[in-house]
Amino acid sequence: MGLDARLGALGLALGQVDDVRIELEDVRWSRWRARRATVVCRDVHVNPPAVLVSSPVEFRVEVDFADIPELQPVSWFPLTVQLVGSELHVRLHKWLPARVFAVPELPRGIQLTGVEQLDDHFVLTGAAPVLRERLTLGQLADVLRRLASIQSRTRSDTTSGISIWGT
Numbered sequence: 001m002g003l004d005a006r007l008g009a010l011g012l013a014l015g016q017v018d019d020v021r022i023e024l025e026d027v028r029w030s031r032w033r034a035r036r037a038t039v040v041c042r043d044v045h046v047n048p049p050a051v052l053v054s055s056p057v058e059f060r061v062e063v064d065f066a067d068i069p070e071l072q073p074v075s076w077f078p079l080t081v082q083l084v085g086s087e088l089h090v091r092l093h094k095w096l097p098a099r100v101f102a103v104p105e106l107p108r109g110i111q112l113t114g115v116e117q118l119d120d121h122f123v124l125t126g127a128a129p130v131l132r133e134r135l136t137l138g139q140l141a142d143v144l145r146r147l148a149s150i151q152s153r154t155r156s157d158t159t160s161g162i163s164i165w166g167t
Helices: 009-013 137-152
Strands: 002-005 016-029 032-047 051-054 057-064 080-084 087-091 099-102 111-117 121-128 131-134 162-165
Touching: 016 057, 080 111
Parallel strands: none
Antiparallel strands: 002 016, 002 162, 016 032, 032 051, 032 057, 051 131, 057 121, 080 087, 087 099, 111 121
């Protein structure tokens, strides 16, 4: 797991972090497996009494064709992928009917926005205009303690692009 955050002392004191980027590898997603999932939370801040807010949230997940249940890719046929609503339409050849797969539900109101096809995998993108997560006071204290710990490792209030890996 990787975590990147842009922090400043003033923002941190006010309970605000500009952007937080979370990267996960080898993720189980319902019956699918994803090689990588990335979530970028923008303008992250804490609203009283203890609500973590991000606006907007961007989501990206990379899935190998071989990791879609019930799909048997044939190496000599190029696959074409199309996103139709919340379904993935995969064609082995333009003259064959598409296989339709329901994309697993995304968390916290994230809606699918697109698909990008690559040689051996595809990338699904999604977004949510706002994400609100109510925290207990203990969870909020833990988040603030972690952010303060990250801040104490920086050199100045203007440091940005702090990377924390393995957390």
